[in-house]
Amino acid sequence: MPTVSIRKGDDVMVIAGKDRGRTGRVVNVRPRERRVMVEGVARATRHQRPTTQNQQGGLMQKELFIDLSNVQVVCKGCGKPTRIGHRIEEGTKVRICRRCEAEL
Template sequence: MAQKIKKGDTVQVISGKDKGKRGEVIQVLPKEEKLIVRGVNIVKRHQRPTGQMRQGGIIEKEAPLYWSKVMLVCPSCDKATRVGFRVLEDGSKVRYCKKCGEIIDKK
């Protein structure tokens, strides 16, 4: 099945404690149906010092969230939208915005 949200896309959170926040997708975890978004779902982790490079303490990092809690933000109309698929004349399958109809994938 084709992915509707990919690494590098801008998404908006539609439910939960970070509702309304936007961020860039850093990583997609398809087996877990989750993704990591920059600046969203920040959690604190207690880190033990490891070797000489790492300093211990409480660090903040992004935690994965389910991809059903986010919507893709269309780059042309700048709104959270559902994603559809089209097959172009050359046979390539691309994603498009269901609100404005513009193609999301870059060539």
Template sequence: MALNKIHVKKDDTVMVISGKDAGKIGEVIEVIPKAGKILVRGISEVTKHQKPNKQNMQGGIVKKEAAIFSSKVMLYCKKCKSVTRISHKILDDGSKVRVCKKCGETF
């Protein structure tokens, strides 16, 4: 199976554009290319019952983000305060950066 291309990277700030979390902003905490999914902090939280273990003798309920399809989010530009499209720019030293098409902010 070919890997799905994911347009965001770990630590990117993204906004959810569809589903019940639409409009929420969060930070990408994990990218799962095989599934075409990402984990975003505070988005799509599910509560899980945890059995007692060495770290947590009591067990109990923990909150954990569920993976969502990367197509449900867009990169969020903190400068524009909105979602944005990006273009790529090659710097003088040959490294590639992503640039906000609206304001020129680099990511």
């Protein structure tokens, strides 16, 4: 399984594409495809027909998966989007901000 350094629950900023500059929380990660789903980013409106589960049908707002390379984690230490570095602390790997070295 390929490892990606972004995790569910991280706050990220979109750095490329039509939603550039937007921030949101990661709600889903697909490491294999290197794609993430971010709350409020790349939202698409789906038109749904009424089904037995959803009697009303109508419009559904749904986020799409976007490419991992288009987002960066926002560091809690310096508040800026950053690349993620790693450091070994007491035998475990921790993620750090490449800018200020704060633990992420």
